Amino acid sequence: MEQTPRLPEPQALIFDMDGTLFETDTLLRGVHERIFDTLREEGLYLEPTPPVEKLLGCLGMLLEDIWKNLMPGSTEAARLRADVLMLQYELEGLEAGEGSLYPHVADVLRELKARGRKLFVASNGLEHYVKGVAEHQGILELFDGVYSAGEYKTATKVDLVARLLQDHGLESAWMVGDRSSDVEAGKGNGLPVIGCAYAVYGRPDELSGADVLIRDFRELLTL
Template identity: 80%
Template sequence: MGDVQQQYKPEAFIFDMDGTLFETDTLLRGVHERIFETLRQEGLYMGPTPPVDKLLGCLGMLLSDIWNNVMPNSSEAARNRADELMLQYELEGLEANEGTLYPHVEDVLQELKARGYKLFVASNGLETYVKGVAKHRGIAALFDGLYSAGEYQTLSKVDLVARLLKDHKIKSAWMVGDRSSDVEAGKSNGLMVAGCAYAVYGKAEELKGSDVLLTDFRELLKLIP
């Protein structure tokens, strides 16, 4: 408990995006169908559309790992095109007001900001996507930094969070996320970890090692003085 108490009142909160702040399946179900329709039209992938749950189960991974899991026998050209289409269709969906934040996310972020905490995003996604979600869902102004693997070319979330902490001279922070990569990134950088048990994309064992589990985003406010 010693480490937990030392970081009980942190300087900052670092949030994952997909499955933590943003309920990604509300955007991705339609995007997924469109990607595979286009790939078939272009002759790059001729099989049936993989189950969308397979894609949702890969959220939090780097893009290269996602397509290796979703369509393992595909060509490099198909995977590269899927990257392009995913970003294009995600941004089009966001602009069309598709996709929602989890309940209470905006209110809690505003309250944390009002209490003087610095807020950040650390995501394995592409820069344009991560910033697009924040912009189109109206929460971009609440953050002191939006960090993505796409922008910083990091090979793991551990490295991304380390870069963020160094850039902003943050000594104590909480990592808030729904995947094992978030737990690893927090623990490897000496942070308190709040695991998001309300997210449906990961499995419960992914949150093993978290200091606390959230079943509702509002619980975050009850954990700090």
């Protein structure tokens, strides 16, 4: 990196999950097919399965908004059923050993913890999925808190991060993520934002408001 700005030392680092810590497509490709096969079998959505890339492009959104993008014109019953199926099939995939973290994530988190940093997750996903990823990937014990929109019923990630900061009395933290919602969550709470440019799920301009871009998770240690 060139001309990296000097960031204030953080008490804590707050991580998005999908596309930041977890390489989501390693789990989601099979899940995606199963969801739409089941919806058609149950007569809830009869259109062809949308490309999985469209789902991956929606990561970071709330589930309600994801289904509206993937299934325009669908009924509320179809979208609610898709919520249930996604969680069920994701957890089954995790139990079967599917899915992987990005390179070096586990080692870097352990080093950050050893340096005395508090670590948190803030995700727009469902509670059992977000915690399930952390548990099955062997990193759950490294976090001081795992926050999800599914658990706290927050309307935006700005609200979710605000709740996290308040709950833990944090005065300084960095927000680390790969989507515009992560940039908004950081900036909306007065936090520096580290943009994960190694992720491929979003648009190239989504991280334009980040303070620093990293292309390898190990760069966090040099920051």
